[in-house]
Amino acid sequence: MGVSMKIGKIEKINKFGQFYDFNWPSDLDEFNKYNFFYGWNYSGKTTLSRIFKCLELKKLHNDYQNASFRIKTDNGTLTEKNLDTDCPIRVFNEDFIEDNFDWNNEDAEIEPVLILGKESKDLKNELKKKQQEKKDKEEIKTNKEQQKKGKENEIQDKLTSKAREIREILSITNQKEFDKNTLEQNINQIEDNYLIKILSVEELNTLRSFISSQKLDKINTPPIKLKLSQFTDDIKQILNRKVTAQNIIEALKQNDSLSRWVREGLGLHKGETKCQFCGNSLTPERIEELNKHFSQEYDSLISTIKQKEDELNEHTNSIKEYSFPDKARFYEEFQEQYEKLLESFNQKKSEYVSTIKKLTEELERKGKKPFDVLSIDQSIDNTIGNEIDDIFKEIQNLIKKHNDKVDSFVQKKEKSKEKIKLHYIAEFIKDQNYFSLKQDIENLEKEIKELENGIKEDEDKIKDINIRISDSAIGAERLNKYLNNFFNDDSLRIENTNNGKYKLYRNGQIAKDLSTGEKNIISLIYFFVKLEETNFNLGSAVIFIDDPVSSLDANHIHRVYSFLNSKIKTLGQLFITTHNFDFFNLLKDVYRYDLQNKEGNFYLIKKIRDNQNYSSSIEMLPELLKKFKSEYNYIFYLLNTFNNLSDKSKFDQLYLLPNILRRFFEMYLFMKYPDGEKFKNKANKFFGDEDNSEKTMTLKIMDEYSHEENPEHSLRFPDIQELSTAVEFVLKSLEKKDKEHYDSLCESFNII
Numbered sequence: 135m136g137v138s139m140k141i142g143k144i145e146k147i148n149k150f151g152q153f154y155d156f157n158w159p160s161d162l163d164e165f166n167k168y169n170f171f172y173g174w175n176y177s178g179k180t181t182l183s184r185i186f187k188c189l190e191l192k193k194l195h196n197d198y199q200n201a202s203f204r205i206k207t208d209n210g211t212l213t214e215k216n217l218d219t220d221c222p223i224r225v226f227n228e229d230f231i232e233d234n235f236d237w238n239n240e241d242a243e244i245e246p247v248l249i250l251g252k253e254s255k256d257l258k259n260e261l262k263k264k265q266q267e268k269k270d271k272e273e274i275k276t277n278k279e280q281q282k283k284g285k286e287n288e289i290q291d292k293l294t295s296k297a298r299e300i301r302e303i304l305s306i307t308n309q310k311e312f313d314k315n316t317l318e319q320n321i322n323q324i325e326d327n328y329l330i331k332i333l334s335v336e337e338l339n340t341l342r343s344f345i346s347s348q349k350l351d352k353i354n355t356p357p358i359k360l361k362l363s364q365f366t367d368d369i370k371q372i373l374n375r376k377v378t379a380q381n382i383i384e385a386l387k388q389n390d391s392l393s394r395w396v397r398e399g400l401g402l403h404k405g406e407t408k409c410q411f412c413g414n415s416l417t418p419e420r421i422e423e424l425n426k427h428f429s430q431e432y433d434s435l436i437s438t439i440k441q442k443e444d445e446l447n448e449h450t451n452s453i454k455e456y457s458f459p460d461k462a463r464f465y466e467e468f469q470e471q472y473e474k475l476l477e478s479f480n481q482k483k484s485e486y487v488s489t490i491k492k493l494t495e496e497l498e499r500k501g502k503k504p505f506d507v508l509s510i511d512q513s514i515d516n517t518i519g520n521e522i523d524d525i526f527k528e529i530q531n532l533i534k535k536h537n538d539k540v541d542s543f544v545q546k547k548e549k550s551k552e553k554i555k556l557h558y559i560a561e562f563i564k565d566q567n568y569f570s571l572k573q574d575i576e577n578l579e580k581e582i583k584e585l586e587n588g589i590k591e592d593e594d595k596i597k598d599i600n601i602r603i604s605d606s607a608i609g610a611e612r613l614n615k616y617l618n619n620f621f622n623d624d625s626l627r628i629e630n631t632n633n634g635k636y637k638l639y640r641n642g643q644i645a646k647d648l649s650t651g652e653k654n655i656i657s658l659i660y661f662f663v664k665l666e667e668t669n670f671n672l673g674s675a676v677i678f679i680d681d682p683v684s685s686l687d688a689n690h691i692h693r694v695y696s697f698l699n700s701k702i703k704t705l706g707q708l709f710i711t712t713h714n715f716d717f718f719n720l721l722k723d724v725y726r727y728d729l730q731n732k733e734g735n736f737y738l739i740k741k742i743r744d745n746q747n748y749s750s751s752i753e754m755l756p757e758l759l760k761k762f763k764s765e766y767n768y769i770f771y772l773l774n775t776f777n778n779l780s781d782k783s784k785f786d787q788l789y790l791l792p793n794i795l796r797r798f799f800e801m802y803l804f805m806k807y808p809d810g811e812k813f814k815n816k817a818n819k820f821f822g823d824e825d826n827s828e829k830t831m832t833l834k835i836m837d838e839y840s841h842e843e844n845p846e847h848s849l850r851f852p853d854i855q856e857l858s859t860a861v862e863f864v865l866k867s868l869e870k871k872d873k874e875h876y877d878s879l880c881e882s883f884n885i886i
Contacts, residue, residue, distance in 0.1 A: 137220050138674030140707050141165050142206040144185070150201035151181035152741065152750040162754060166735040168702065168725065171711040172718045172759060173739030174790070178750025179711035182739065183227040183680035186709070188214070190223045222706070224665060227680035231657045261599045268592035275585040282578040289571055293317050296562045303558065304345070304551050320559050321568065331560035338557060341550045349544065352537045353463055358456055358526055361449055362489060362519040366510070368442060369493050373500050373508040377432045435504050439497045450490050453483060458529060464536050472532055479525045486518050603635070610636060612667065616659040620693050626652070651690050658682055658694065662701060678709040683717045695720040699728060711739065715765040722760070736760055742786040758883050769798040770879045777861050782854055791857055796836040799864055806872070821867060832860040
């Protein structure tokens with residue numbers, strides 16, 4: 135921070151809490167580099183710090199929106215109207231602790247978490263709010279989802295029931311063919327005109343009667359494969375073949391049976407030298423003679439003939455086995471014609487088989503005369519195949535007519551079923567308010583989607599807040615360093631959590647309860663650590679520390695003093711207020727020994743009564759308070775001053791007098807009777823047991839009108855005469871019962 139500033143004086147304060155109409159006194163020294171304030175509780179110390187806080191935050195305090203002030207600085211004048219001015223000011227007071235310190239111990243089952251830093255605390259509150267918003271949305275979403283699920287189940291149950299009913303009406307046995315999903319698709323298809331699909335009772339009954347009638351099956355026949363023409367050509371070629379032998383044996387040529395016998399025998403006698411039939415020798419010459427008759431060409435022809443005979447036999451069997459369906463499968467109108475065509479077909483089929491047999495006989499004839507060229511039998515008529523084809527086509531045409539009629543029946547029946555189906559679907563839509571239910575579900579889906587988007591936005595926001603909390607967290611290392619130095623051990627230790635918060639340990643165990651003093655110490659340390667880690671230039675800044683030892687024991691007071699003493703010289707300008715006189719004495723030592731009595735001023739903040747109004751004022755610290763290290767002398771001085779006034783109503787701290795009187799008397803009794811007895815018992819012991827009106831009134835005033843924890847005690851302010859009597863009674867009793875002590879007090883401010 136490049137801006138530096140020093141505050142000279144507060145020229146005017148109006149309607150800012152207890153500073154109702156303050157004007158800087160002409161005899162009051164302007165602020166110095168080091169400024170130390172002493173004041174009792176409710177004197178206006180915290181209110182003064184809040185004026186400085188306005189400069190830090192660049193806005194008026196929420197409780198004092200109508201306040202005004204004018205502050206003189208070395209950079210000019212600051213008022214409530216130019217709070218946007220950059221001011222290097224940081225304030226530590228109870229508001230800072232409230233804003234920056236959150237001890238989360240709401241649930242005993244959860245380890246307490248410490249949140250330090252105003253930004254972290256604000257973010258934590260924002261996080262809590264956002265988490266609650268997310269939770270609320272999730273609860274609403276769950277409720278909406280349950281509503282949606284209920285309506286969906288209602289629709290699905292109705293769809294399932296209606297789909298089952300329609301399947302039964304239409305005799306649909308396969309559930310998958312028409313289930314609730316199919317029904318839903320059909321509903322969507324007729325959404326715009328479903329009412330016109332509803333049939334009259336007469337139409338519905340007619341259609342239902344038709345779909346219950348029976349239908350014949352369609353007829354399918356395989357094609358017939360005729361090969362007569364091809365076989366005829368093949369056999370002509372075989373008959374036209376002629377075997378040319380090297381040496382024809384005439385006897386074998388003329389006798390087919392003998393030729394086959396010899397040919398087979400020749401194969402059986404390979405490698406033999408004797409005839410297995412007669413036992414005579416087989417000469418090589420005879421074997422060679424026979425082989426020249428049965429040539430390779432001969433074998434090829436015989437093999438071809440055998441192969442073709444097999445083909446003819448196989449074809450003959452396939453033709454014999456071919457058949458058409460029984461006439462009963464045809465509609466009656468087609469049966470007579472079918473029967474005639476079938477008779478013609480079977481007749482021609484027999485002729486066809488006979489013709490194939492003739493071709494087989496031709497092959498046998500050729501086998502007997504392999505050495506001759508033969509002509510095919512002219513009686514073989516291969517046109518019989520064409521005749522069979524013609525009859526087959528006529529039968530197929532008749533089958534087609536039958537199948538067309540079957541198809542027409544099915545189509546008509548399917549159309550009837552479709553009309554019936556749509557009728558019941560339309561009735562379902564109308565009777566069940568189907569589209570109204572669907573609209574309800576659609577609306578719920580939209581609301582759920584909006585809630586999901588809202589929850590997603592909340593989740594993103596929560597994630598962002600957690601990141602910001604983590605980013606804003608001050609490192610625990612430096613906090614622990616200061617805590618260690620402060621307590622001179624590591625019994626109190628802070629650890630960062632993953633979400634930018636802290637956990638506090640005492641002697642290695644989670645610290646579940648913090649005293650007010652411990653909270654103030656951690657907050658004060660955090661105050662300085664935050665300034666250091668944010669690179670705030672302390673050397674050019676104004677630091678205001680309000681009552682840093684509130685609610686601390688004597689041991690902690692000295693530690694706070696040591697901690698602040700290590701920081702004071704690094705600050706541009708310092709303001710410290712306190713109600714604790716022991717701590718104030720330590721500040722006087724800082725000024726005297728560490729600051730060498732330089733650049734410092736001491737002030738007194740007190741509450742005075744002015745024109746029936748109570749307001750705070752600032753004045754230079756009385757020499758008595760500055761000189762002595764006990765406020766005991768100062769309080770006695772105030773009581774003595776009041777006692778000597780001729781017009782006691784002019785005493786500017788009149789409303790505090792019951793408090794002052796009790797405070798003085800408590801201190802005295804503590805020194806005289808350090809036995810732990812109660813105040814009232816000690817007072818009676820000092821005054822004596824005798825009853826008198828002055829003692830009774832004095833004890834009543836000190837008991838009923840001096841409770842400084844109750845700021846409203848001034849509303850029950852005692853009579854001035856009663857107060858004067860009580861002060862005089864205490865002082866005279868002290869002089870009478872402990873004159874040496876009384877005289878020493880008087881000598882301390884030279885009034886004798």
